[in-house]
Amino acid sequence: MREHTTTTPSLAAQVVLLAAIILFCLFPFYWMVLTSLKTQIVALQTPPAWIFDVTFSNYYDVLFDNAVARSLVNSLIVAVLTTFLAILLGTPAAYALARFEFRGKKELWFWFITNRMVSPIVLALPFFLIVRSFDMLDTHVVLILIYLTFNLPIVIWICTDQFRSIPREIDEAAILEGASQWRIFFSLCLPLAAPGIAVSAIFSFIFSWNELMYALVLTRSAAKTAPAMAVSFMEGYSLPYGKIMATSTLIVVPVIIFALIASKQLVRGLTMGAVK
Amino acid sequence: MLQKTQDLERPAPKESSNAGTVSLGTFLGFLSPAVVTLAAIGIAPLAFAIWTSMRDYNLTRLQRTPFVGLENYATVLTDSVFWDAMGRTFTLLLIALPMQIAAGLGIALILHRPGLTFLKTIARLSLVIPMATTYAVVGLLGQIMFNLKYGVVNQLLGFIGIAPVNWIGDPTNAFAAIVFWDVWQWTPFCALVFLAGLTTVPGEIEEAARLETKSWWTVLRYVQLPFLVPGLTAVLILRTADTLKQFDMVFTMTRGGPGSSTELISLLIQRIGFRAFDQGLASAQAVILLVITIVLSRLYIHFFYREI
Numbered sequence: 001m002r003e004h005t006t007t008t009p010s011l012a013a014q015v016v017l018l019a020a021i022i023l024f025c026l027f028p029f030y031w032m033v034l035t036s037l038k039t040q041i042v043a044l045q046t047p048p049a050w051i052f053d054v055t056f057s058n059y060y061d062v063l064f065d066n067a068v069a070r071s072l073v074n075s076l077i078v079a080v081l082t083t084f085l086a087i088l089l090g091t092p093a094a095y096a097l098a099r100f101e102f103r104g105k106k107e108l109w110f111w112f113i114t115n116r117m118v119s120p121i122v123l124a125l126p127f128f129l130i131v132r133s134f135d136m137l138d139t140h141v142v143l144i145l146i147y148l149t150f151n152l153p154i155v156i157w158i159c160t161d162q163f164r165s166i167p168r169e170i171d172e173a174a175i176l177e178g179a180s181q182w183r184i185f186f187s188l189c190l191p192l193a194a195p196g197i198a199v200s201a202i203f204s205f206i207f208s209w210n211e212l213m214y215a216l217v218l219t220r221s222a223a224k225t226a227p228a229m230a231v232s233f234m235e236g237y238s239l240p241y242g243k244i245m246a247t248s249t250l251i252v253v254p255v256i257i258f259a260l261i262a263s264k265q266l267v268r269g270l271t272m273g274a275v276k
Numbered sequence: 277m278l279q280k281t282q283d284l285e286r287p288a289p290k291e292s293s294n295a296g297t298v299s300l301g302t303f304l305g306f307l308s309p310a311v312v313t314l315a316a317i318g319i320a321p322l323a324f325a326i327w328t329s330m331r332d333y334n335l336t337r338l339q340r341t342p343f344v345g346l347e348n349y350a351t352v353l354t355d356s357v358f359w360d361a362m363g364r365t366f367t368l369l370l371i372a373l374p375m376q377i378a379a380g381l382g383i384a385l386i387l388h389r390p391g392l393t394f395l396k397t398i399a400r401l402s403l404v405i406p407m408a409t410t411y412a413v414v415g416l417l418g419q420i421m422f423n424l425k426y427g428v429v430n431q432l433l434g435f436i437g438i439a440p441v442n443w444i445g446d447p448t449n450a451f452a453a454i455v456f457w458d459v460w461q462w463t464p465f466c467a468l469v470f471l472a473g474l475t476t477v478p479g480e481i482e483e484a485a486r487l488e489t490k491s492w493w494t495v496l497r498y499v500q501l502p503f504l505v506p507g508l509t510a511v512l513i514l515r516t517a518d519t520l521k522q523f524d525m526v527f528t529m530t531r532g533g534p535g536s537s538t539e540l541i542s543l544l545i546q547r548i549g550f551r552a553f554d555q556g557l558a559s560a561q562a563v564i565l566l567v568i569t570i571v572l573s574r575l576y577i578h579f580f581y582r583e584i
Contacts (some may be wrong), residue, residue, distance in 0.1 A: 018395050092306040097307075100306070114570060117572055119520055119521040130321060130324060152313065181306070185534060192517075216527075230412060231527075241420060263400075271514060
């Protein structure tokens with residue numbers, strides 16, 4: 001039984017384990033950035049080079065390549081506008097869920113949670129046919145709308161929780177002074193809910209920016225987003241490794257910055273608040 | 277019912293508060309924009325998918341889309357291709373999830389211990405990186421790092437004397453590569469969920485237990501485990517749903533190949549709908565997937581949102 005009663009692993013063992021965890025998490029990221037700084041000749045060396053003359057030409061190529069630069073702009077347009085719309089539509093609904101009593105509330109919740117689980121392919125098929133019949137394939141607005149299917153529930157969830165944490169006395173005092181619900185919402189509760197709104201905006205941005213399948217199915221060139229662009233690099237005969245990784249780095253870095261800002265809320269967001 | 281959940285510390289003064297009752301106009305004004313939008317983009321297409329699923333609906337001959345009743349469903353349910361894809365999806369889940377849970381729990385237990393604060397903060401922030409990495413980029417990285425000739429994975433394996441492995445080109449190895457990236461990306465999620473669970477253990481209880489026994493296992497089993505159950509349940513259900521959703525990373529890395537060795541359910545539906553153009557059959561598959569998803573969501577609700 002002695003083996004089972006070991007105490008805390010020694011400090012040295014802990015340091016080694018922690019270093020291994022950090023290395024495991026960061027290595028692919030490191031390798032992506034490293035490859036993005038290689039010329040094609042260096043990238044095709046066997047075995048792969050760890051030390052080489054760094055070049056920024058891939059970034060130069062990518063940023064001055066019309067298609068890639070445009071895809072990054074497209075991603076930005078889509079992610080920002082869908083986030084804005086999700087906040088605009090979602091915060092009043094969240095407020096209603098936090099403050100009003102009504103029948104069917106449970107069903108509404110159920111529906112929001114279901115959206116978190118539904119595979120995008122389930123919606124992609126009919127959405128494609130509908131959008132095609134309206135002749136609106138390859139437009140920003142289509143992506144902006146379809147992304148609301150996952151952004152709106154996340155905004156509503158996080159903001160409902162945030163509104164609930166605001167004491168009701170504030171509302172009640174304002175009601176006694178004759179303020180309307182809209183006034184209370186806009187002038188009192190919305191500013192107090194700013195942290196929750198910011199976090200849900202970050203989530204909404206990350207999910208939209210990262211999305212691939214809808215972009216693949218619903219865009220061709222004019223509205224193509226950066227992840228779809230990066231994937232289309234892989235269709236050529238010889239793969240431009242450096243350029244692919246430079247594009248990837250440009251896609252990933254903003255997401256990582258946002259995710260680190262919201263890192264304390266990450267788990268709550270990904271579990272729809274089931275785990276605090 | 278709502279009052280119960282939100283005014284825990286103070287019983288709601290029902291008669292004096294009219295915050296819960298508002299005019300119908302106000303109520304609709306707040307709620308309907310979101311609900312109508314979500315219904316239009318989230319439910320109307322589903323209705324259309326069900327309609328499509330009962331027709332012979334091929335993108336190459338749209339002039340004629342005859343009604344075929346439940347024929348597509350019969351085809352799907354007896355189609356070994358569909359069940360093979362489902363089987364692969366659950367194989368991925370059954371291999372990757374235990375690893376994610378075990379490693380995640382280990383990481384959480386280390387991070388939960390006091391001491392080495394700086395290193396642990398770095399580790400916690402590092403955990404965010406895999407979760408935040410764009411799934412499509414993970415797939416691209418997979419192609420590059422697991423490349424037979426130029427890949428760093430084979431180089432690292434070479435250091436410990438293992439001959440180069442053909443990862444992407446071999447059915448079993450390609451599946452292993454997918455398992456690897458799934459574990460890389462979602463072990464941090466498990467770790468952070470469990471870490472959140474561990475911090476809910478009251479400090480005095482944990483300290484008292486540590487005075488009683490020196491065994492970390494006893495503490496984990498009898499003191500910490502009850503607090504980890506909600507997180508574990510969440511992980512089980514969400515990872516199942518996310519594996520059923522899994523598309524981006526696998527599509528970018530292997531396109532479902534070689535052969536159909538990595539064709540998960542979402543990739544199969546995408547192939548049937550957009551590369552074989554059989555929207556009717558693909559819609560039937562999607563509807564079946566949706567039903568499974570709804571069951572999972574019900575479970576999730578049942579465990580976590582009883583009080584809403």
